[in-house]
Amino acid sequence: MTTTNPGPAITSNPVPTGSVGNIQKQxxxxxxxxxxxxxxxNTxxxxxxxxxxxxTQPGDYLQSLALPGAFxxxxxxxxxxxxxxxxxKITITFANLTASPITPNAGSYTFEVSRPQPGDVVAAGSGYMNSF
Structure with a gap:
């Protein structure tokens, strides 16, 4: 049994070794x-x-992770x-799917905040994620 890996015939590593992406902070x-x-x-x-x-700054992306209090x-x-x-300053859009008014719980809401690189532009074409 051989201990060598024949692998593909390449002369350089095509995998990026530096940081890749458009997120400055998360x-x-x-x-x-x-x-x-x-x-x-119902609204x-x-x-x-x-x-x-x-x-937060203009252009940041937010995702709600946890609400305070009971379900x-x-x-x-x-x-x-x-x-x-x-x-x-943030804006939250609440949905009430019941026939009665609901007041969302007050307290500490947990969010994930992502900040894109300044001046980053999504490349046109076959897909930004495929361009790496």
């Missing part, structure tokens, strides 16, 4: 206390919160965005 952070307003029955509602302590049946977070013009 963090899981917990906000300061947020007190949402009631969401009407969605956007609510904005300023000075939440995340340090609230019929309540969902549909979208979370960093404000397009104001630092440390």
């Amino acid at each position: 963090a899981i952070l917990q906000t300061a206390s947020i007190t949402p307003a009631a969401v009407s029955a 969605t509602a956007q609510q904005s919160f300023t000075g939440v302590g995340l340090g 609230q049946a019929g309540l969902a977070i549909v979208n979370v965005t960093a404000d397009a013009t104001t630092n440390d």
Whole structure:
């Protein structure tokens, strides 16, 4: 039995060895206390919160990871965005899927925040992820 690996006939390593991607920073952070307003029955509602302590900047991407308090049946977070013009301001879109108003729990919401590289442009063509 041989101990050599014949492998493909290549003369260089095609796998990138440096950092690759367009994310400058990524963090899981917990906000300061947020007190949402009631969401009407069978609807969605956007609510904005300023000075939440995340340090978000316009262009950041957010994902909700955890809500405070007990589970609230019929309540969902549909979208979370960093404000397009104001630092440390986020907008949360709540969905109420019930026939009664729901007030989302107040407290510390946990988010994942991703910040793209400044000036990064998605390449046109067959797919950005395939261009690496």
